[in-house]
Structure formats: C-alpha cells, structure tokens
Amino acid sequence: MLIFSEYLGLRIDGRRANELRKITCKTNVIDYTDGSAYFEQGNTKILVGILGPREAKQRSASQTTQVTLNVEFLVSPFSSVERKKRSKYDRRSVEIATSIKQTFEHVIIGQLFPRSQIDIFIHLLQQDGGVLEACINATCLALIDAGIPMTDYVCAINAGYVDDSPMLDLNMVEEASFDTPNITIAVLIRSGKICLLQLESTLAVDLLAPVLELAKTGCKYIHSVLDSTIKESTQSMINSVTL
Amino acid sequence: MELNANNQKFVNESLKKGFRVDGRGIYDLRNLKIDLGNQYGSVEVQLGETRVHAKTSIELARPLPDRPSEGIFIISVDFSGPGSLQQGEKVSGPASGVAAGSDAEGRAAAQEVAISRLLEKILKSTRVVDVESLCISVGEQVWRLRVDVHFLDYGGNYLDAGIIAAVSSLSHFRRPEVLKVGETTTIYSVEERAPVPLSINNIPACLTFAYFENELLVLDPSYLEEKFMSGSISIAINSNSELCCISKAGGIAIEPDTVNLCIVVAIEKAKFLIDAIRSALK
Numbered sequence: 001m002l003i004f005s006e007y008l009g010l011r012i013d014g015r016r017a018n019e020l021r022k023i024t025c026k027t028n029v030i031d032y033t034d035g036s037a038y039f040e041q042g043n044t045k046i047l048v049g050i051l052g053p054r055e056a057k058q059r060s061a062s063q064t065t066q067v068t069l070n071v072e073f074l075v076s077p078f079s080s081v082e083r084k085k086r087s088k089y090d091r092r093s094v095e096i097a098t099s100i101k102q103t104f105e106h107v108i109i110g111q112l113f114p115r116s117q118i119d120i121f122i123h124l125l126q127q128d129g130g131v132l133e134a135c136i137n138a139t140c141l142a143l144i145d146a147g148i149p150m151t152d153y154v155c156a157i158n159a160g161y162v163d164d165s166p167m168l169d170l171n172m173v174e175e176a177s178f179d180t181p182n183i184t185i186a187v188l189i190r191s192g193k194i195c196l197l198q199l200e201s202t203l204a205v206d207l208l209a210p211v212l213e214l215a216k217t218g219c220k221y222i223h224s225v226l227d228s229t230i231k232e233s234t235q236s237m238i239n240s241v242t243l
Numbered sequence: 244m245e246l247n248a249n250n251q252k253f254v255n256e257s258l259k260k261g262f263r264v265d266g267r268g269i270y271d272l273r274n275l276k277i278d279l280g281n282q283y284g285s286v287e288v289q290l291g292e293t294r295v296h297a298k299t300s301i302e303l304a305r306p307l308p309d310r311p312s313e314g315i316f317i318i319s320v321d322f323s324g325p326g327s328l329q330q331g332e333k334v335s336g337p338a339s340g341v342a343a344g345s346d347a348e349g350r351a352a353a354q355e356v357a358i359s360r361l362l363e364k365i366l367k368s369t370r371v372v373d374v375e376s377l378c379i380s381v382g383e384q385v386w387r388l389r390v391d392v393h394f395l396d397y398g399g400n401y402l403d404a405g406i407i408a409a410v411s412s413l414s415h416f417r418r419p420e421v422l423k424v425g426e427t428t429t430i431y432s433v434e435e436r437a438p439v440p441l442s443i444n445n446i447p448a449c450l451t452f453a454y455f456e457n458e459l460l461v462l463d464p465s466y467l468e469e470k471f472m473s474g475s476i477s478i479a480i481n482s483n484s485e486l487c488c489i490s491k492a493g494g495i496a497i498e499p500d501t502v503n504l505c506i507v508v509a510i511e512k513a514k515f516l517i518d519a520i521r522s523a524l525k
Contacts, residue, residue: 095357106474195493196491196493197489197490205506
C-alpha cells in the first residue's frame with residue numbers, strides 16, 4: 001500500500017528501497033557556541049549547539065573521574081502539522097535526550113575532562129521521521145566541530161519493512177503506518193559495534209538480520225557524508241588562517 | 244552490599260570466572276512469584292527482591308475524536324515511595340544529602356521515564372489488548388482501560404517485572420458484560436451476569452540483559468549488577484516467538500553477534516515466562 005509503484009518498486013516519495021533522503025549538513029553555524037551543526041535529512045531538520053567542556057555549573061552534578069553530559073532536546077512548536085508546544089520535560093523528549101546522552105557518554109573520551117560538563121542543546125526544527133537518528137548524526141557532527149575527543153564516529157539510521165521488503169531511512173508517512181517495524185540503530189563506524197538499537201512493533205526473528213545488514217550499509221554512507229563535511233569545514237578553516 | 248569500588252571489582256572479577264554474586268547462572272532468572280489478588284485484575288509480582296503491583300480498571304468514556312471505534316488504553320506507572328529508583332543512592336549525612344539528592348534525582352527521573360516509556364511501547368505498540376473490542380458504540384461510548392503499575396520494592400530489573408505484572412493483570416481482569424439490542428445498550432453489573440475477560444491478542448515477555456566489560460552478559464540483573472553494569476539491552480518477545488521490542492539505549496557499544504546471542508536466549512526464556520504467567524492464571 002505504501003509502495004508507490006509495484007512495477008518500478010518505488011516508495012511513496014519516489015525513492016528506492018535502499019535509497020536515503022537527501023542529507024545536507026553544515027558545521028560551525030552558530031557563533032556563540034563551542035561547536036554547532038545543522039543537519040537536514042529529507043524534511044527532518046535539526047540544529048545542535050555545544051557548550052563546553054566547561055566547569056560544571058552544579059558541583060553536585062560533576063564527576064571526579066569523567067565529564068558530565070547534559071543533553072536538552074527541544075521540539076519547536078512549528079516542527080510538525082500539529083502546532084503544539086512540547087516542553088523539554090515531555091516524556092518523549094526526555095526519552096530521546098536520555099538515549100543521546102547514554103550513546104555519547106561512552107564515545108566521548110570523558111576521562112580527559114574530570115569535573116567538567118558538556119552541554120548539548122538539540123533543537124528539532126522540522127520533523128519528518130527518523131528524529132532520533134538525525135539527532136545522533138547532528139550531535140556527532142557538532143561534537144567534532146567543538147573539538148571534543150571521541151573514539152569514533154557514531155552514525156545512526158532507521159530502517160524497517162514496508163510491504164515485506166526491507167527499507168532504509170523511513171519518512172514520517174512510512175513510520176506512522178502501524179504495521180511498519182521500525183528499527184533505529186547507531187553504530188561505531190570503525191569497529192562496527194552497536195551503540196544504540198531500538199525496535200518498535202513486532203518483527204519475526206529471522207527478519208532482523210537482513211534489515212540490520214541494510215542499516216549498516218546506510219550508516220557507512222552517512223559516515224562518508226559526515227566525514228566529507230568535517231573535512232570541508234576544516235579545509236576552509238585552514239584556508240582562512242593562512243598568514 | 245554497598246556501592247563502592249571494591250564491590251564493583253568483586254562483581255566484575257567474579258563474573259569473569261562465571262559466577263554471579265547471588266549464585267545464579269548467567270542466564271538464570273530469579274525466583275518468580277505471581278500472586279493474584281481477590282479482585283479481578285489485581286496482581287502482585289515478585290521477581291527476586293523486586294516487587295511490583297498491577298491493577299486493571301475500566302470505566303465508560305467517550306472515544307478519542309481521531310479513533311472513534313477504539314477503546315482507550317492507558318498505562319500509568321508509579322515509582323513513588325519505597326519503589327523509587329533513588330533509594331540507596333542517597334548519601335547519608337546532612338551536608339551531602341541535598342547535593343547528592345539532586346543528581347541522583349535527575350538520573351533516577353530519566354531512568355523512570357525510560358522504564359515507563361518502554362512499558363507503554365511494549366504493551367501498546369504491539370497490540371497486546373485488542374482496543375477495538377473495547378468499543379461499545381462507535382463515536383459514542385467506549386471502555387477506558389487503565390493499568391496502574393506500582394513499583395513497590397526495587398531489587399533491579401523493574402522493566403521485566405513490570406511487564407509480567409501488567410500482562411498478568413490484564414489477563415486476569417474481567418469486565419462487565421455489555422449487551423446491545425438495537426439502539427439500547429445494557430451494561431450488566433458483575434452481580435447480574437458473569438463478567439467477561441478482555442480480548443488479549445498476545446502475551447509479551449520482556450528480558451533484560453546487563454553487560455559488563457569484555458561483553459560479559461547476564462540475564463535479569465539484580466540491584467547490584469544494575470548499578471555496576473556497563474549497559475543493558477531489553478528484548479520483548481511475544482507468545483508467537485516474534486520480536487516485539489528491542490531497546491538498547493547507549494551504554495558501551497556491543498558486537499552485533501552479542502545482540503543475536505541475547506535474542507536466542509531471550510526467545511527460550513520468554514517461553515518459560517509466558518508459561519509461568521499462563522499457569523499462574525489458571
């Protein structure tokens with residue numbers, strides 16, 4: 001039903017099964033942060049700003065052995081069809097913020113900044129499916145832009161089944177259909193290990209492996225996009241400081 | 244046992260030798276006890292030292308405007324009181340009490356949200372209850388079904404115990420019978436006619452694995468193991484041996500093979516849990 005054309009095998013927005021939506025990203029977009037990134041995947045748009053590492057504001061929150069991460073996830077009231085303001089204490093927002101915090105806690109080399117904190121502010125400007133994956137990718141870019149040492153790139157993607165065939169990068173229409181199994185996965189690119197894995201709705205056990213395999217190739221593609229963005233921005237920075 | 248570096252080392256070292264602090268095998272569940280209450284839908288579950296009470300109730304309501312032919316299903320989770328996740332994290336002494344409280348509170352709140360969201364996801368998004376059967380007349384009147392999950396004692400692994408409690412409570416519950424003749428609907432009280440069970444599509448069971456350094460896995464982590472683990476992964480399996488939900492939010496990254504191993508173990512153990520729930524309800 002969601003497949004646009006049986007004959008061509010195209011999806012509702014004209015993509016093929018293993019095709020991602022267009023990714024546009026840019027780092028260093030806000031002047032008064034230590035690192036920032038703008039990430040756009042299809043119509044999902046996200047802005048991330050990083051403050052820190054800096055002295056922990058609350059001494060009680062600081063840890064003596066490693067850095068404390070503070071993640072705030074804000075959904076703009078104009079981000080979806082429903083014009084509703086969601087507070088940052090909304091349970092879904094807290095859930096996403098916690099997932100991102102726990103994902104990056106073990107990727108950032110936190111032992112280098114004991115008693116400090118890093119604030120990550122994520123603004124969801126527009127949502128069209130794959131919010132969590134886009135947030136992770138955007139945060140990864142912004143952290144690199146802020147020069148925070150990490151062990152690896154974290155790249156995330158969502159995937160699922162539409163009409164019994166595995167699909168990459170579901171948009172909101174595909175996500176919303178009830179029977180679509182939806183998997184969000186974040187992997188460390190070099191080691192291929194899984195940082196985050198979320199599956200919603202039912203899926204037969206033997207169908208998990210093919211969709212994970214597909215998702216991994218998707219993550220590799222996202223890594224190439226993120227990496228070239230970082231290299232470009234670094235190059236332009238080098239060019240601007242030549243004496 | 245206190246939460247300190249020595250104990251953490253002890254837990255980790257013994258795991259490396261294949262022992263758990265409480266003497267279980269690495270894929271053993273703790274003792275499960277399902278107590279059915281006197282009322283329909285009141286169930287108390289004890290998984291090791293973790294205690295959860297669940298109560299199902301029902302009332303008449305107007306359907307939601309966007310779903311006129313579906314009943315309303317609400318899950319409410321309560322962590323207050325002795326079941327709070329902060330217990331044990333509060334450092335004694337008047338000076339550090341406030342300071343330690345704030346961060347522990349923040350962390351506990353996030354963990355509580357994560358657990359209640361997962362409970363909701365597993366019960367709702369996998370269609371445990373057939374909400375369409377809760378409709379009395381389209382657009383006019385439906386049943387509003389509510390499950391209250393109260394966490395009483397925290398001994399680790401709230402999620403698995405919570406799912407068992409909620410599912411047993413839903414299966415144990417009986418609602419008043421409704422008879423519709425033409426335009427008139429009659430709702431018979433429990434005294435008039437024997438109440439009817441809810442239509443339950445499938446019974447899910449959730450299994451949580453904790454992992455430690457070197458990807459050592461244990462099933463059903465206890466309080467101590469949960470405090471010292473490097474991360475956890477929860478897998479929900481339904482009675483048809485299908486995956487309902489997987490949740491691994493952060494923690495140390497693990498190999499894809501470890502995930503597969505968890506799934507294989509979870510399927511086996513889910514059968515056992517679902518059988519336990521069914522036999523308790525008989």
